[in-house]
Amino acid sequence: MKIGIISDIHVDINQDYDVLKTLDHVAAQEGCDLVLIAGDIHNNAYQAIESVAALNQFGNIAYRYVPGNHDLWNDHIDLTSTDEIYQLFLQDPNCLCEKPLELTDWVIIGDVGWYDYSFGNHEKYTFADFEKMQMDGRTWQDKIKNCWTSDNLGRTSASLKALEETMARYPHKKKIVVTHMLPIQEFCVDETRLDAQKPDWSYFNAFLGSKQYEALYKKYEVAYAICGHVHYRKNVMKNNTQYLCRCLNYCTEWQGEKEIETQIRKAFDYIEI
Ligand SMILES: [Fe+2]
DSSP: OEEEEEBOOOTTTTTTSOHHHHHHHHHHHTTOSEEEEOSOOOSSHHHHHHHHHHHHHTSSOEEEEOOOTTTTOSSSSSOOOHHHHHHHHHTOTTBOBTOOEEOSSEEEEEEOOOOOSTTSOTTTOOHHHHHHTEETTEEOTHHHHOGGGGGHHHHHHHHHHHHHHHHHTOTTSEEEEEESSBSSGGGSOOTTOOOTTOOOHHHHGGGSBOTHHHHHHHHTTOSEEEEOSSOOEEEEEETTEEEEEEBOOOGGGOOSOOOHHHHHHHHOEEEEO
């Protein structure tokens, strides 16, 4: 079985390109049976759900996903509560959250994941600094658009608990885990990186994921860990787990040819089980 991997397809931000049709074309050419999307499909939950439904309607490839922080935002939707928005995803049959996908020898487990500031630089900043989610006049947008940010540590614990309970149910199956947030520090942004916007990544890495996922994946011998969020296209092998971060990104971030098929092929990866 061939499983395609991609994340952060941002259908609305990339609206000048036919992201869905091109993704299906690339996945079909690669011979995939299933494609996993690690979140940030759209800035509107209804549209995110519809986008994955449209992918499934193309034909023979099954598409499953976890929502990302953008999919949970409340500024483009008639709901303000993040819990209510999240409920929409729990009711969607294509969403992996609380609905592990059982295959013969394998199980695919999904969760949004969350952040507990463990990837931030704690020598430079205090817990109170991270709680503000604001630095140098920049605000991490979840602070404004996601109610879960009133308790980031609680949300991270809930996510870890949900994943662990699910993993414990499948002691004899090999595991693929999909989160939007980063499970390893290796996918964080280099703190010394200077780009045009100059965000201080020693601060903002705090909102990318949690170190606790790596420990959990090690305990349950996760074979493949898929994530997105950081807009990298990078794979890391660690503790016998293959970590994959395969983001399509915003079209404004594309390097080289600004052509959708080229960019999807650069972002896309697959695993064979
Ligand atoms: Fe994200």
